[in-house]
Amino acid sequence: MTESNNDDNAKNDKKLAVKNVTATDSPLAAETLIGWINSRRSMGNLDAPAPTRAQIEAAIECAATAPDHKKLNPWRFIVTQGEARNQLGHALLEAAQEKAEQEGEVLSEKDIKKTQSMPLRAPLIITVVTKIQAHKKVPPFEQMLSAGAAVQNLILALKAQGFSTVWRTGLLCNEPAVKAYFDVGSDDYVTAFVYTGTSPKNAPTRKPIDIEPLVRFES
Ligand SMILES: Cc1cc2nc3c(=O)[nH]c(=O)nc-3n(C[C@H](O)[C@H](O)[C@H](O)COP(=O)(O)O)c2cc1C
Numbered sequence: 001m002t003e004s005n006n007d008d009n010a011k012n013d014k015k016l017a018v019k020n021v022t023a024t025d026s027p028l029a030a031e032t033l034i035g036w037i038n039s040r041r042s043m044g045n046l047d048a049p050a051p052t053r054a055q056i057e058a059a060i061e062c063a064a065t066a067p068d069h070k071k072l073n074p075w076r077f078i079v080t081q082g083e084a085r086n087q088l089g090h091a092l093l094e095a096a097q098e099k100a101e102q103e104g105e106v107l108s109e110k111d112i113k114k115t116q117s118m119p120l121r122a123p124l125i126i127t128v129v130t131k132i133q134a135h136k137k138v139p140p141f142e143q144m145l146s147a148g149a150a151v152q153n154l155i156l157a158l159k160a161q162g163f164s165t166v167w168r169t170g171l172l173c174n175e176p177a178v179k180a181y182f183d184v185g186s187d188d189y190v191t192a193f194v195y196t197g198t199s200p201k202n203a204p205t206r207k208p209i210d211i212e213p214l215v216r217f218e219s
Pocket residue numbers: 040041042043166167168169170171191
């Protein structure tokens with residue numbers, strides 16, 4: 001499917017019917033669901049098809065159900081696809097050039113090409129911004145964590161609809177030129193670039209994780 005086809009689909013697409021499912025009426029056994037969560041892998045270099053608008057909106061709805069103290073909605077989502085990815089590439093390059101200048105360095109032609117083409121590694125990028133609000137009971141770190149939880153929900157909801165992702169930030173994401181591109185305030189953060197699409201490769205199997213040194217049970 002080409003990207004323009006994908007855009008057309010997005011326009012014609014009806015909102016996905018998303019209903020609440022409880023553990024008891026889920027057709028999936030807990031073991032299957034846990035195995036499915038554990039099978040998630042980050043995949044680089046993604047191709048079309050990308051999710052349709054309805055699929056993106058369904059994933060963002062899931063993201064916005066993340067734990068959120070005092071319901072501050074400390075997140076914003078910007079969906080970048082098609083030609084807009086080149087504009088984002090320009091913003092990243094501007095950020096890299098400003099950073100290099102500050103550090104007394106000059107970008108090589110190779111660095112320039114690489115930086116500018118970073119957003120082309122997937123047909124679609126969902127940028128998650130943490131919008132920090134001053135709140136007596138909800139310090140900035142809680143709002144940051146909420147946005148992180150929203151990113152994980154977003155990634156899982158995209159996976160549920162058959163898409164692969166990788167959460168990237170990189171050293172440039174909170175440089176002034178990138179924040180300006182997304183109209184992000186000085187107290188706010190670009191928290192994730194969720195590169196989204198279809199992977200030509202199968203996700204590698206995850207090695208078993210030994211949780212023993214990570215956990216302590218108390219009773
Ligand atoms: C906040 C955050 C930022 C990340 N930024 C990058 C990044 O810029 N580039 C990258 O290759 N991986 C980045 N990662 C790591 C990948 O998203 C991924 O988690 C990691 O490669 C492990 O792969 P897995 O998700 O399949 O276990 C980041 C992860 C987090 C949580």
